[in-house]
Amino acid sequence: MEKMLIVDYEKCTGCRLCELVCSVFHTGASNPSRSRIRVIKWENVGFYLPMTCQNCETSFCTEVCPTKACHKDPENGRVVIDQDKCIGCKTCIIACPFGHPFFDIKERVTKKCDYCDGDPQCVSFCDMKAVDYVDADKVQMAKKREVANKFVDLMKQVR
Amino acid sequence: MRTEHIHPIRNGRHVRPQEEWKEIIAIYLYLAGMGAGSYIIGTLIHWLGVTLNPPSAPSITLFGYLLDLTKVPIFWGPIMVSIGAPFLILDLGIKRRFMYACLNPRTSWVARGFLILSTFIVFGLVLLIKSVLPFEWLYAESALWHIPEVIAFVFACGTAIYTGILLKATKSIPLWNTNLLPLLFLVSALSTGSMAIILSTLGTGLFSHDSGALKALMSGEQTLVVIEGIVLYLYLYWSYRATEQGKDSVRLLLFGEKKLIFWGGIVLLGFIFPVILKNIASFFHGNVVLIFVSGLTLLCGGFFLRLGVLSAGMKEQTPMQRLIEIQYDMRAMKMKGLRERVVDEHGTRTTHKDTRINDKAQMSNDKLLITNTE
Numbered sequence: 001m002e003k004m005l006i007v008d009y010e011k012c013t014g015c016r017l018c019e020l021v022c023s024v025f026h027t028g029a030s031n032p033s034r035s036r037i038r039v040i041k042w043e044n045v046g047f048y049l050p051m052t053c054q055n056c057e058t059s060f061c062t063e064v065c066p067t068k069a070c071h072k073d074p075e076n077g078r079v080v081i082d083q084d085k086c087i088g089c090k091t092c093i094i095a096c097p098f099g100h101p102f103f104d105i106k107e108r109v110t111k112k113c114d115y116c117d118g119d120p121q122c123v124s125f126c127d128m129k130a131v132d133y134v135d136a137d138k139v140q141m142a143k144k145r146e147v148a149n150k151f152v153d154l155m156k157q158v159r
Numbered sequence: 160m161r162t163e164h165i166h167p168i169r170n171g172r173h174v175r176p177q178e179e180w181k182e183i184i185a186i187y188l189y190l191a192g193m194g195a196g197s198y199i200i201g202t203l204i205h206w207l208g209v210t211l212n213p214p215s216a217p218s219i220t221l222f223g224y225l226l227d228l229t230k231v232p233i234f235w236g237p238i239m240v241s242i243g244a245p246f247l248i249l250d251l252g253i254k255r256r257f258m259y260a261c262l263n264p265r266t267s268w269v270a271r272g273f274l275i276l277s278t279f280i281v282f283g284l285v286l287l288i289k290s291v292l293p294f295e296w297l298y299a300e301s302a303l304w305h306i307p308e309v310i311a312f313v314f315a316c317g318t319a320i321y322t323g324i325l326l327k328a329t330k331s332i333p334l335w336n337t338n339l340l341p342l343l344f345l346v347s348a349l350s351t352g353s354m355a356i357i358l359s360t361l362g363t364g365l366f367s368h369d370s371g372a373l374k375a376l377m378s379g380e381q382t383l384v385v386i387e388g389i390v391l392y393l394y395l396y397w398s399y400r401a402t403e404q405g406k407d408s409v410r411l412l413l414f415g416e417k418k419l420i421f422w423g424g425i426v427l428l429g430f431i432f433p434v435i436l437k438n439i440a441s442f443f444h445g446n447v448v449l450i451f452v453s454g455l456t457l458l459c460g461g462f463f464l465r466l467g468v469l470s471a472g473m474k475e476q477t478p479m480q481r482l483i484e485i486q487y488d489m490r491a492m493k494m495k496g497l498r499e500r501v502v503d504e505h506g507t508r509t510t511h512k513d514t515r516i517n518d519k520a521q522m523s524n525d526k527l528l529i530t531n532t533e
Contacts, residue, residue: 088252
C-alpha cells in the first residue's frame with residue numbers, strides 16, 4: 001500500500017523537532033537549515049504549518065529541471081531528485097509554489113523529502129502527531145477530496 | 160474597548176523576496192541581453208549596407224596576415240554573450256556538471272536556453288572570425304554566407320527574448336510570470352545593445368559623430384528608450400494589478416528595500432541621466448565625452464533593470480497559507496459579529512452581512528485536514 005505524509009496544522013506546536021531529527025537523520029548534523037521539512041510560523045497568531053513535498057500530480061519542479069534529475073518515480077508517482085544528475089541550478093526551488101526543495105549548502109545539490117525510505121523520522125518524533133504517515137487508501141483519499149471541495153467552496157465564497 | 164480589526168497575518172507578513180537567484184544571474188541576463196541586442200543592431204547595419212569609415216579602421220598583422228578589424232565594432236555581440244554564459248555556470252552548485260544542463264529541452268527553459276545560447280555563440284563567433292580573416296578561400300562576399308548570418312540573427316533574437324522567458328517560466332512568482340517580461344527584456348536588450356554599438360563605433364572611429372548613420376542610430380536609440388519606459392510602466396502596472404504577491408513585489412521595488420535599485424539604478428541611470436546628457440551633448444555640437452558618459456550610464460541602467468526584477472521576485476502564497484489566512488479572517492469576522500450582536504441587544508442595528516459572515520465562519524471552523532497531495 002502506498003503511504004503518504006499528512007499534516008494537521010491544528011496539532012502542531014511549532015517546536016521544530018521534526019526539522020532537527022530530519023537533518024540529523026539525513027546529514028548527521030543537527031542543522032535545521034539542511035532538513036527536508038520546514039515549519040512555517042505565524043508567531044503573532046500562533047499558527048504553525050509543517051510543510052513537506054506535496055508530490056504534485058503536475059509538478060512544476062520536474063517541468064523546469066534542465067537535467068531530468070528531478071523526476072517522477074514511475075512506480076509510486078513520487079517526485080525524486082537524482083543526486084548524481086543534479087547540477088544545483090536552483091530552478092526547482094524557484095518553481096515550487098510550496099517552497100519545498102532545499103539547496104544543501106554542504107553537498108551543493110538540491111534535496112527533498114524522500115520519506116526516509118519508508119520510516120519518516122519526523123513522524124516518529126512528533127509527539128503531537130501533527131505529521132502523520134498513513135496509507136493512501138480510499139478512506140484517506142475521500143477525506144482529502146472532501147477537504148479539497150470544502151476549500152474550493154470556501155474560496156468561492158470569499159471571492 | 161473596541162478597536163479596529165487589523166489583519167495580523169497580512170499586516171505582519173514578512174515580505175521576503177526570493178534569494179536563490181542573485182547578482183550573478185543578473186550579470187548573466189544583462190550580458191546575454193546586451194550582447195544579443197548589439198548583434199541584432201550590428202547585423203541590421205551590415206545588411207543595410209551602411210558605408211563604414213574604412214580609412215580609420217584599425218588593422219593588425221598576425222603571423223604575416225593582415226587582419227581586417229573593420230567589422231569588429233558591430234559584430235562583437237557573441238563575445239559578450241560568451242562572457243556572460245560562464246556566470247550561469249558560476250551560479251551552479253556543482254560547476255563541473257554544467258554540460259548536463261541540456262538534457263531536458265522538452266519541458267525546461269533552462270535546457271532550451273543552453274541550446275539557444277550555444278548556437279548563437281557558435282554562429283556569431285564564426286561570423287566574427289570570418290569578418291576578420293583575410294583568406295581568399297573563405298569567399299567573404301559569397302551569398303552563401305547569408306545563411307549563417309540569418310541563423311545567427313534569429314538566434315540573437317531568441318537569446319534576447321529567452322532571458323525574459325527564463326524568468327517567465329517560473330509560474331509561482333507573479334512578478335515574473337507575465338508576457339510583458341520577455342518584451343521588456345527584448346526592448347531593453349535592443350536599447351542597451353544599440354547604445355553599445357554607438358559607443359563602439361564612435362570609439363573606434365567607424366562612424367564619425369556627425370555622420371548620417373550615427374544620427375539615425377541615435378534617434379532609433381532614443382525611441383527605444385522611450386518604448387522601454389512605456390513597457391516598464393505597463394509591466395509594473397500589470398504586476399501590481401495581477402495578484403497580491405505581485406503587488407507586494409512592486410511595492411518592494413518602488414518603496415521598499417529595493418527602492419535604491421529602482422529609483423537610483425533603473426530610473427536615474429537608465430532613463431534620466433542618458434536623456435539629459437544627450438540633450439546637453441546636442442547643444443555642444445556632438446561632444447563625444449558626454450555621449451560616452453550618457454551611454455555608460457544607460458548600460459548600467461540595463462543591468463540594474465535585470466537586478467531589480469530578479470531581486471523583487473516574490474513567491475505566491477501556498478494554498479495552505481492562504482487557507483490559514485482565510486480561516487483567521489473568518490474567526491476574526493465571527494468575533495466581530497458576536498461583538499455586534501452584543502451591541503445589538505443594547506439597541507444598535509446589525510446588518511445582514513454580518514449574519515452571512517457568521518455562517519461562513521461556522522463552515523470554516525469544521526476541522527479541515529490538510530493532506531499532502533494537491
